[in-house]
Ligand SMILES: Nc1ncnc2c1ncn2[C@@H]1O[C@H](COP(=O)(O)OP(=O)(O)O)[C@@H](O)[C@H]1O
């Protein structure tokens with residue numbers, strides 16, 4: 274992938290992977306309502322590595338959850354790969370997540386009771402693959418993230434960086450179109466964080482994965498092909514990342 | 519099956535807690551199985567009681583005797599196929615704790631009326647040829663290691679021999695086996711002809727009648743008809759189906775069935791709280807993990823199933839081991855060393871135990887499972 278993709282660069286329709294239109298998100302807690310996102314529009318072309326920055330509480334995670342089908346917008350539409358996901362039933366939405374989204378969390382969110390291989394295999398349990406095939410794919414995913422030597426290790430036996438790489442392996446094992454990372458380096462030291470970013474960048478460039486990454490770290494955002502800033506639930510346009518490649 | 523590693527992983531998370539929960543379930547099921555065998559022993563005979571057999575006894579009480587002459591009159595009642603008389607002997611072998619039932623009968627009639635007592639041709643012939651001979655059950659034979667040809671001395675405070683000697687000696691002439699599990703093989707049958715001639719008094723008096731009827735569906739009718747024959751006579755009768763008679767006999771010792779059911783019920787209620795508590799904690803501790811499962815695509819129903827599956831694994835392991843242990847303990851023998859007429863876990867109780875395993879799993883798991891099912895992913899991931 275060559276240079277940066279500009280936000281205002283119109284993409285051909287068929288290359289548009291994520292299309293967020295007029296999205297409002299309001300949380301109700303008792304009588305109190307919190308307007309987190311207001312009239313938000315966002316278009317993400319296939320193959321983009323988008324960094325999402327913004328102050329804490331600005332709604333970054335909320336936006337990521339909406340795009341990943343973990344939550345539903347109060348208003349507006351979200352289309353991913355041509356599919357109106359906000360209209361899907363809970364059950365269909367779960368199936369959609371299993372097939373189309375890989376999630377990477379700040380605190381890894383691995384199952385402490387499962388080995389690295391079993392953790393990575395988890396999303397495959399929902400497929401019709403044979404045990405052998407599941408195992409093979411999990412091992413391949415772990416190989417991609419450079420953890421072939423850690424198959425049988427449990428999360429507590431691994432460093433933060435290794436755990437996050439396991440998390441990424443779990444996110445890519447189903448070969449999803451879209452990778453959503455919420456502060457993936459937020460809990461890591463610089464060196465481990467850089468390794469994670471190298472990995473995400475490679476997945477974006479070599480495998481063409483579309484990535485949305487929430488981050489507080491400008492250096493991390495610099496790896497992306499485009500950076501957007503969210504402030505009080507609105508996108509602040511026009512800042513561009515500088516791919517380091 | 520592929521979700522088992524996930525389920526077992528979760529159970530291993532708090533090993534001690536899981537172990538204690540499984541242990542309490544084991545204890546509950548051991549009690550369930552063992553007490554089930556004891557209840558079955560007390561109610562022995564009710565299940566295998568012949569539907570076509572009635573018992574006619576003295577209306578005053580079970581221990582009041584009746585004239586033997588009733589026999590012919592009973593057999594004349596419409597619907598009666600045949601009848602035979604029985605008398606409680608009630609002797610003691612060596613010491614009172616060696617209790618077992620001794621019943622005085624007409625041998626041919628007994629063999630005819632009770633096809634569930636299986637006696638070889640050879641033994642039948644021997645018994646019919648030996649006036650002092652007795653027919654004993656396999657269980658009784660094993661209990662005192664008696665075999666055919668042995669002499670059995672019995673002291674009887676109720677019935678003494680002519681001349682006042684309370685000591686009787688019988689010859690083991692035949693041994694019967696039960697045609698099915700549950701048939702009481704702890705009894706001894708004494709020949710009436712010998713007894714009636716040898717006893718010092720009460721000649722011509724017997725304890726109760728066993729009556730076989732043509733049509734089990736007409737049991738109530740026939741029972742009334744029999745009792746009417748002796749109404750207003752000095753020896754009025756009370757006739758009831760054999761099962762009800764045995765039940766009434768068992769109830770003289772208190773309602774054993776009710777007591778045991780109450781104990782088992784209380785134990786299971788406690789276990790339900792223990793298992794429910796374990797499941798509730800197990801879910802509450804990993805809200806975040808359950809949310810991650812949903813995030814990667816598990817459906818709400820899938821997560822519900824996973825939690826119920828976990829509950830089921832705990833109860834299947836605990837209940838399975840518990841029932842198996844109860845089975846082993848019961849097979850090792852009757853706790854009284856042979857005084858119980860039968861001692862085994864009835865098939866019905868085993869099936870009930872298996873059912874209980876599932877019921878327990880469901881009740882203990884359903885509330886936490888519903889909670890896990892209802893978790894909102896985005897919301898739960900923030901915790
Ligand atoms: N489930 C929820 N219930 C109520 N308020 C929420 C919920 N999720 C997020 N919020 C609120 O929405 C705002 C944005 O949250 P979030 O998207 O997590 O911000 P960021 O990721 O940018 O730090 C915060 O004020 C937060 O308290």
Ligand SMILES: [Mg+2]
Pocket residue numbers: 333334335455
């Ligand atoms: Mg956030």
